[in-house]
Amino acid sequence: MSRLRNGTNRAALFGVAVALLTAGAALASATGVVRDRLPASLPRLPAGGTWLDGEALGRWRDQGWWPAVVIAALSVGVLLFLWWGWAQVRVGRLRELPLGQQGVTLSGPALAAAMAERAEAVDGVVHARVVLLGRPRRLRARITLVLAAGSRPEAVLRDLARQAVTEARAAAAPRTVAVDARLTVRHHGARRLR
Structure with missing residues (x-):
């Protein structure tokens, strides 16, 4: 495996791992069991709160462009992931x-x-x-x-x-x-x- 491909794979896996760990830590900090055990200096989500209140959600619903952008971004992400996975399988040891x-x-x-x-x-x-x-x-x-x-x-x-x-x-x-x-x-x- 080339050094560029090896480095790209490690960077991609590191980025995905950081994103998943950050999202998991943020969601875990909203539960009472985890929130009570965290030090007071660490940021945490409120226990019964929501990320978007009703007023902010109403403002987002009034703008019709964002669902198409979110769906397009997620589609591009899935296609890039599938292309990366195919590239990993395609070149390797010959069976x-x-x-x-x-x-x-x-x-x-x-x-x-x-x-x-x-x-x-x-x-x-x-x-x-x-x-x-x-x-x-x-x-x-x-x-x-x-x-x-x-x-x-x-x-x-x-x-x-x-x-x-x-x-x-x-x-x-x-x-x-x-x-x-x-x-x-x-x-x-x-x-x-x-």
């Missing part, structure tokens, strides 16, 4: 990859496991982890490789592109497969002498 018209599918985790196995067969790779992301038409493979100490990263990447990535692209054809490779090196800890 299934349709292979033909007969309903044959390839499991995304199975393809990722096969790619990881082929990547571990590359000379100089100690461990490989593959995650398939994206949509069935445009795949993205995130490959994390742990290299043995002393191995050459350029040779490992070249062999990885020739073997595991080429086979994955052939299996997913005619779809495109973009690859992000992350390399780390296994360091041997220094032995302590006593």
